[in-house]
Amino acid sequence: LSSSWYGPERYERLAELAGRGKHDTRSTIAMQYDQVTPFAAKLRAMFEAPGMAGPLRQAIDALPAAERSKAREALDRLLAFDGKLAADSANAALYGAFLHESARHIFLDELGPEDSPAWRALVQTANTSYSAQADHLLGREDSPFWNDQRTAQSEDKPAILARSLAAAVSLLETRLGNERSAWQWGKLHTARWTSGATQLAPHMAAGQRSRIHAIGNYLDRGPYAMGGDHSTLNASAYHLGTDFDTWLIPAMRIIVDFGLDEPMIGLNSSGQSGNPASPHYADGIEAWLKAQYLSFPFKTGNLDKVYGTQRLLLTPAGK
Template sequence: VIGAGEPALPGISIGHNGYIAFGLTIFAIDQEDLYVYETNPDEPLEYRYRGRWEPMRVERETIAVRDADPVQVELRFTRHGPVIFEDLDRHSAFAVRAAWLEPGMAPYLGSMDYMRARNWDEFLAAMNRWGAPPENQVYADPRGAIGWKPAGLTPIRPNWNGTLPVPGDGRYEWAGFRDVDELPVSADPARGWLATSNEMNLPEGFPAHEKVISFDWYAPSRAERLAEVFDSRERFSPQDCVRLQSDVVSVPARRIVRRLADVHAGDAPTADALALLAGWDGGLTADSGPAALFEVWYRFHLRPALLRRALAQVTAEDQVEAALRRLLPEEDLLADPRVDLDLIERPAGRLGPDSDAVLDELLRSSLTEAVTHLERLLGKDRDQWAWGRLHLARLAHPLSALFDEPARARFAVGPVPRGGSGDTVGNTAYTPDFVQTGGATFRIVVDVGNWDASLAMNSPGQSGDPDSPHYADLFEAWSRGEA
């Protein structure tokens, strides 16, 4: 078996075994519930369940602490799972029930089965033993067969849909788990291709409210770009697929920039910025000046301005900023432009009277602010603007905060310029300092049947030893999208 798996977890979950190829992305099964309990005022370690007080299970652990005395901790559990918060004043407690805490649910353990599969039927059978995390599983074999089957332990909630916390008093209990055969499946579709990128991909007609999988999915931007590319041609070489894995065309950027055609600048710098974006194809390449302008404008100026204006229509004036802080999405794993795009493309009545004129002014004024912001970051010379001067990949050891400076430098890798964003197929999601925080460190393109022609890349190198010449020797090639 050739491929990769999660560090420290069993199995190879992405790769091939000489008979079939397999890969995965996130399929967002809702595997958790938050339970709220009434606790006994006279005995806080008891909670009400089916009309009586039930004791919590208590486990005590000793945690060794560096340069200090050991610390004794008490872990508490209800029948549903670990207690994560207690409010003694309100006589309440909160616990999490999670499918992945069930027996036999070691993450990725199910890959041990499909590593041995030799055909589609055996691959499907292995899905019955895949529990967590929930994944889109994709398949290909040398006969030309392809398939998609999501897998994961799916709770059955008879009288609620899992979107909100529920009382833990016995009225809201799981009724077992769905058989994997109840989840959708696709084999050899007529369009000739299958792709997944964490989006909502339940097929049309699936009873999503009767057999609840989830109501919380990632944005479809990356899937839309994949569909655009796959529908544009019939044949792809392994190198074509390598390039597609690191594709940095932003579908949301193209849609937002399209709306700028109706905007007129009131000053020369803004007019120059409009012209710069008007001739841009939406490619967030590391050397692109328009990409740098767009990302600074959209993330730091346009989005807050849009949401602030929309909130002002439905929220008290003194609460708008607090609401905005809660509403701005965290995008350190993947981006989510759905609300922004909806406000831009369907503003009527949502941005105040004459919403189109309001939107024109928001686009214009926020772009003016972004130009000033980018000039502070990269200077006034537009020829020197480049997205990769801001957007970087830099690796630090998880324990680097405990290291001295020489050790910290010894383990660190980078920085290198990066293209893309959390909206692109080549996911390079980042935090407000522009440093990449999400995306693939391992990439593989399997040439099915011609197995030895497969291509792979692993960041930062093939060795985990910082003194090895192979510790970071693939990092720059990885950053350029090579394999």
């Protein structure tokens, strides 16, 4: 176990699904690819809480007309959101945009600018342990971070939430257009499979970085539209408040069903070869995206069916 799953939502969803009765390979695959976040229901409960529902509506009503309309739309859609972060979902895009904007509206005035050590620490800490962003959304009504230091007046939680709701719609209109039917979570939230060279490039000299960048399309794959986020069983975490680029996914999936003749199936997220010219460099990506598991046979009679008949025999020198 790593510290990357500090939040309880993945466990909560797993417990919910596991508690529905007996499971087989099909239901286990569905669990591994599940993109429902329990955090959406918690957010909805916060919006509808007796001490929040009225003040939030009042804060929205106090916004300028253009922002007021956007905030009302965002709130209505988030209250109706089922929590499924599918890549093609418009409401999932709005949900992600709201989490992004609320993080920035709550903390950036105190901890910014974006390149400051304090802001970077907030974002990085949420990646591996305590999420102040989530903690403030679900509670912390008396936190000093609710006040916007850039204004003369004193703000409270409903005021910042109202601004964040409006800003979420503005973000989607800017990035994805005014047509709501064109909004999709996967257009914001994407993943790239990058080579080791690309990952090391920022630490290289300028000339080396330039050469790596020049062959980036040869070395790397993507972007691919992604569903889910850090809180879903099918995890695809991103830096909350910074961007929507996926930085963490399940690199390998394995299922063992001892009721089957060959019990083990699995897949990895890229390919078996480290050579970009090889057909096996990235042939695992589509399988990973589409849950196309492969059998890992143990019985001698099944080996050729999966691995073929060609063998590479390695013998020690001098033998």
